[in-house]
Amino acid sequence: MRVDFFLPFLRKPKKGTEPAPPGRLARMARRILPSSWFADLQTGKPGLIRKTLKRIGPTWLSAPERRLVQSVCFIGYLVLFFYVCWPYSARPVPDVEGWPSHYTDELARKELVHAEFFLVIDPLVSLSTALASHSWVWSLSCAATILMVCIFIPRGFCGYLCPLGTLIDLFDWWIGSRFTRLRVGDDGWWVHIKYYLLLATGVAALCGVLISGFVAAIPVITRGLLLTLSPLQTGMERGWHQVPPFSAGHWISITLFGLVLGLGFLKPRFWCRYVCPSGAVFSLGNLFRVTERKVEQSCINCNKCVEICPFDAIKPDFTTRTTDCTLCQTCGGVCPTQAIKFVDRWDLVQLKTFNDPATHETALGRRGFLSAGIGLATGVAGGLGITSATTISGADLDNPNAWRPIRPPGSVPEQEFLQMCIRCGECFKACPNDVLQPLSFQQGLEGLWTPNVVANWAGCESSCNACTQVCPTGAIRAIPLAEKKVCRIGLAEINLQTCLPHAGREACQLCVDECHHAGYHAIEFTRVGTEVDAEGMPIEDSGFLAPVVLADKCVGCGLCQTRCYGINVADKHLLKESAVVIFAGDGKEDRLLTGSYQELRDDELKKRQSAKPVSPEMEDDGGYLPDFLK
Amino acid sequence: MSRMIMVGLMAVSMLSTAYGQAKPSSTKPGAKGTRAELDALVDRLGKTQPDWYKSTQVNYPTTLDLTWPMQAPQGGWNNQKNVGQFYWDVVNPNPGRWKEGVKLMHQLLTMHKDDPEKRERNMLALARMYHNLLEDYGRSAFWFRAAGVEKDPVEYASSAVILAECYWRLGFEAEARKLLEKVPSSVSHAKLLGDMGDTEAAIKMAMAEEDSQGYAFLAAGDACRHAGRYDEALKYYQKIIAIPVPAQNPPGRLVKNRGRAEANVAAIKSFELSDPAKVRDGTYKSSSQGYEAPVEVAVTVRSGKIESVKIVQHREKQFYSAMTDTPAKIISKQSVKGVDTTSNATITSEAIINATAKALAAAPK
Numbered sequence: 001m002r003v004d005f006f007l008p009f010l011r012k013p014k015k016g017t018e019p020a021p022p023g024r025l026a027r028m029a030r031r032i033l034p035s036s037w038f039a040d041l042q043t044g045k046p047g048l049i050r051k052t053l054k055r056i057g058p059t060w061l062s063a064p065e066r067r068l069v070q071s072v073c074f075i076g077y078l079v080l081f082f083y084v085c086w087p088y089s090a091r092p093v094p095d096v097e098g099w100p101s102h103y104t105d106e107l108a109r110k111e112l113v114h115a116e117f118f119l120v121i122d123p124l125v126s127l128s129t130a131l132a133s134h135s136w137v138w139s140l141s142c143a144a145t146i147l148m149v150c151i152f153i154p155r156g157f158c159g160y161l162c163p164l165g166t167l168i169d170l171f172d173w174w175i176g177s178r179f180t181r182l183r184v185g186d187d188g189w190w191v192h193i194k195y196y197l198l199l200a201t202g203v204a205a206l207c208g209v210l211i212s213g214f215v216a217a218i219p220v221i222t223r224g225l226l227l228t229l230s231p232l233q234t235g236m237e238r239g240w241h242q243v244p245p246f247s248a249g250h251w252i253s254i255t256l257f258g259l260v261l262g263l264g265f266l267k268p269r270f271w272c273r274y275v276c277p278s279g280a281v282f283s284l285g286n287l288f289r290v291t292e293r294k295v296e297q298s299c300i301n302c303n304k305c306v307e308i309c310p311f312d313a314i315k316p317d318f319t320t321r322t323t324d325c326t327l328c329q330t331c332g333g334v335c336p337t338q339a340i341k342f343v344d345r346w347d348l349v350q351l352k353t354f355n356d357p358a359t360h361e362t363a364l365g366r367r368g369f370l371s372a373g374i375g376l377a378t379g380v381a382g383g384l385g386i387t388s389a390t391t392i393s394g395a396d397l398d399n400p401n402a403w404r405p406i407r408p409p410g411s412v413p414e415q416e417f418l419q420m421c422i423r424c425g426e427c428f429k430a431c432p433n434d435v436l437q438p439l440s441f442q443q444g445l446e447g448l449w450t451p452n453v454v455a456n457w458a459g460c461e462s463s464c465n466a467c468t469q470v471c472p473t474g475a476i477r478a479i480p481l482a483e484k485k486v487c488r489i490g491l492a493e494i495n496l497q498t499c500l501p502h503a504g505r506e507a508c509q510l511c512v513d514e515c516h517h518a519g520y521h522a523i524e525f526t527r528v529g530t531e532v533d534a535e536g537m538p539i540e541d542s543g544f545l546a547p548v549v550l551a552d553k554c555v556g557c558g559l560c561q562t563r564c565y566g567i568n569v570a571d572k573h574l575l576k577e578s579a580v581v582i583f584a585g586d587g588k589e590d591r592l593l594t595g596s597y598q599e600l601r602d603d604e605l606k607k608r609q610s611a612k613p614v615s616p617e618m619e620d621d622g623g624y625l626p627d628f629l630k
Numbered sequence: 631m632s633r634m635i636m637v638g639l640m641a642v643s644m645l646s647t648a649y650g651q652a653k654p655s656s657t658k659p660g661a662k663g664t665r666a667e668l669d670a671l672v673d674r675l676g677k678t679q680p681d682w683y684k685s686t687q688v689n690y691p692t693t694l695d696l697t698w699p700m701q702a703p704q705g706g707w708n709n710q711k712n713v714g715q716f717y718w719d720v721v722n723p724n725p726g727r728w729k730e731g732v733k734l735m736h737q738l739l740t741m742h743k744d745d746p747e748k749r750e751r752n753m754l755a756l757a758r759m760y761h762n763l764l765e766d767y768g769r770s771a772f773w774f775r776a777a778g779v780e781k782d783p784v785e786y787a788s789s790a791v792i793l794a795e796c797y798w799r800l801g802f803e804a805e806a807r808k809l810l811e812k813v814p815s816s817v818s819h820a821k822l823l824g825d826m827g828d829t830e831a832a833i834k835m836a837m838a839e840e841d842s843q844g845y846a847f848l849a850a851g852d853a854c855r856h857a858g859r860y861d862e863a864l865k866y867y868q869k870i871i872a873i874p875v876p877a878q879n880p881p882g883r884l885v886k887n888r889g890r891a892e893a894n895v896a897a898i899k900s901f902e903l904s905d906p907a908k909v910r911d912g913t914y915k916s917s918s919q920g921y922e923a924p925v926e927v928a929v930t931v932r933s934g935k936i937e938s939v940k941i942v943q944h945r946e947k948q949f950y951s952a953m954t955d956t957p958a959k960i961i962s963k964q965s966v967k968g969v970d971t972t973s974n975a976t977i978t979s980e981a982i983i984n985a986t987a988k989a990l991a992a993a994p995k
Contacts, residue, residue: 509945525723526709536702538718542882545723609687623737624679626749629776 001344003291005065006332012044062333069160077118077163081225082233084110087432087466103432103464104481116426118163119218119472121146124278125422128212129473131205133419138474147285154289155282158272159326164221165272168264176264184266189371194280196379201277203383209390213422217278224257226425244457249440249448273312283323289345293320296350299339305331316359393444404584405443406453408436408467409487410477413591420475423449430466433458455558455582456565462518487597490556491588492549492580499579501544504529510567511547511560511580522553523560558582663802676772682729689730700747728763753777761792771796783812791818798826817845824853844870844887858968860898867891893919897984900991901967907934909993916989920981921946927985936961939986952979960986
């Protein structure tokens with residue numbers, strides 16, 4: 001079995017020998033495309049393709065397919081992030097019959113590939129989520145698929161698919177290579193950090209604390225772009241006033257993202273080689289690989305492969321560090337004797353001898369043992385430390401008075417939510433008007449970067465279920481719009497002391513209008529401050545029409561709060577706080593692991609109807625006509 | 631009629647000024663129909679449940695005192711306990727609650743059918759709700775008659791005017807006039823006469839009932855405007871504006887009536903300038919006082935024609951029919967002059983016409 005994707009080094013064949021015949025793909029290409037594009041195998045003169053690739057760079061020349069796949073994946077990731085998860089192309093349908101659904105429809109139209117595609121193929125995302133929540137996470141099947149693929153293309157995810165890896169490649173090429181003062185050597189205590197990080201996140205996950213999202217590859221780049229480029233996109237496309245203000249949590253995440261990229265100053269792809277725990281999952285997966293890089297006897301010890309290897313995966317004797325090799329095959333393309341091949345693991349034909357020249361690498365020396373021991377201990381201690389830190393500075397779920405964030409519609413119960421939310425930030429990106437914004441430390445370390453409805457900023461659009469559709473772990477259940485529209489995320493409460501008509505200050509019906517317009521009809525009028533004359537008769541036009549929330553209809557979308565805040569607080573300065581505020585908590589929100597929200601509402605309706613005492617004599621005709629008129 | 635009945639009635643008549651804003655739509659209530667036909671129609675409608683009745687659920691707080699005593703409630707205002715106050719505070723302001731409110735009133739009537747006083751009060755309340763809220767004139771007439779309004783139009787003067795209006799709207803103009811002859815004069819009586827086209831009689835009666843809040847002048851002005859006698863209409867509207875408004879605690883109704891009068895004056899004055907043929911192409915916005923708040927319209931003119939009239943903003947809580955009906959009439963007439971106001975939605979309808987006239991008048995020529 002051969003899995004060669006590289007472009008072999010071109011050289012003039014020795015006199016008297018036939019040049020190696022090109023592969024089947026190359027033969028077909030030669031038949032279709034003009035011959036000037038291809039090299040002359042007899043003279044060893046490069047064709048147009050090689051010349052172009054050479055101009056781009058040596059890695060493109062030696063492994064063009066890999067670079068192409070990387071580019072496609074990176075651009076694909078950016079398209080999914082900046083185009084598919086950009087809800088503002090949705091246009092409301094005028095005079096729509098029934099419930100509007102333009103945000104939902106628009107996302108479905110654009111989602112040829114799931115917006116969360118790259119998140120679900122990061123195996124650490126689903127593995128740690130499943131571990132932390134002790135439950136089946138739907139994206140586990142995607143993780144299994146990619147791990148299966150990576151048995152055939154070991155660590156292929158890191159070499160080919162990972163958009164963070166590609167971004168780091170770009171950073172290293174564009175910025176990192178210009179500033180080399182911080183470069184470190186080839187070996188050091190850091191080389192196994194990724195395993196210890198993986199261990200720490202694993203231990204924490206086993207204890208029910210999910211921190212893998214802080215360091216897993218795709219969540220890191222998603223959150224990084226969300227907090228750096230996404231505000232730019234919003235600002236330039238929609239106006240800078242639409243960019244929500246940054247909190248401490250934002251800055252921490254941006255700093256982390258900067259650190260991840262900045263590691264490139266130490267060494268190109270330092271993050272991927274030594275730190276990335278998602279990469280560590282694949283490294284461990286490599287133990288089960290069926291293909292690998294092999295070096296044949298024809299190796300002339302020229303060291304070109306060692307120099308070009310982006311993953312430090314080639315030992316001084318030019319054989320492979322199999323857990324690090326990503327099968328990028330750049331080495332195959334630079335090898336002047338074509339001694340490197342990518343074949344099945346059990347192919348032992350004509351292999352060069354090991355340890356020649358001597359590598360001085362031992363399986364596990366005293367220092368290695370020590371550092372591995374310390375690393376493992378640190379990993380376990382780190383995991384446990386994080387666990388206890390979140391317990392101390394956590395969500396405090398047992399305390400009914402603890403502050404509760406308002407979660408997106410379809411969120412699983414809070415305990416499970418904290419264990420399943422990977423903090424990738426995809427829901428924030430897909431959310432129209434940035435209703436969802438990342439928490440800082442309001443819920444302690446445990447709630448950091450989890451989504452929270454900021455109703456003062458914007459309310460949840462009735463025609464949208466985007467957040468439920470893009471969650472990679474199922475912390476937000478993928479519910480259809482019909483379910484979302486009846487799923488309660490909180491309950492609006494009116495402050496009778498400050499609400500303008502309730503306080504007798506002036507007429508105001510912003511929240512009522514907003515709620516009717518959204519189609520919930522959950523806020524109605526009541527007349528307050530009615531004055532009565534001397535005979536106890538109400539005086540017409542006295543008092544105000546004031547809002548009342550109907551708890552059985554309110555889903556907590558927060559549109560009313562947005563309106564009250566926007567007009568009465570921010571614009572007119574009549575109030576210090578919105579007089580209608582959404583609160584989450586027991587009995588105010590529906591947090592289900594399974595089951596239908598519509599059924600919940602139907603059951604409630606049945607209960608209400610059966611509880612209503614109907615006078616038996618009125619059962620037949622609803623008490624329409626009294627007997628004497630029949 | 632006892633004052634105690636009035637307490638109950640007040641509760642369901644919050645929107646009762648609505649009955650004053652009456653005028654038939656373009657489908658003129660014909661002079662057809664005999665007394666027997668009217669009786670048969672009202673009886674048939676009254677005894678049949680409306681189509682929404684069965685599917686509507688009554689909805690009221692369990693704390694509500696369904697005995698609904700005739701005495702004015704003691705112990706302060708409590709809309710979760712006292713039926714009349716519940717209707718005033720909770721049912722009337724919410725169009726979504728009107729049908730369930732009517733159904734509850736039916737059940738209250740059935741519940742108290744053996745108490746003559748409560749029975750009468752509940753039937754009158756039901757009649758007013760059918761008229762004011764649901765614009766269901768057949769059933770309104772049925773319950774007014776059941777309460778005995780037709781038998782004693784002097785005792786039940788204000789109800790009798792509404793009953794006459796119901797007859798007129800049902801297409802029995804002769805019966806309406808016959809009934810009105812027996813009803814004592816009042817401003818609302820004059821208003822109905824004006825709407826029915828008896829301009830002279832309406833003005834005469836309104837002037838005889840002159841009040842301090844401008845209702846009489848408004849009725850007279852509206853009668854003139856309806857008849858196309860704009861100069862006279864302006865004269866009456868100006869009289870309302872001339873009524874001095876006390877700086878301390880200005881009476882709300884006078885202020886409202888002044889607002890309407892001013893809006894009507896502005897509109898009539900702009901009628902001359904509002905010829906769409908002279909207006910440059912474009913979309914023009916303006917607003918005029920409606921029932922609750924200003925109604926804002928956007929008028930689009932293209933090559934001298936009114937292309938569309940859109941209501942951009944309003945706070946009206948009923949009379950939605952005017953929102954589509956009046957713009958359609960303006961477009962078909964290609965003028966704001968002589969457009970019939972929408973049936974039973976005069977104020978809203980007038981506001982739309984006024985705003986359109988203002989927009990056209992202010993548009994560049």
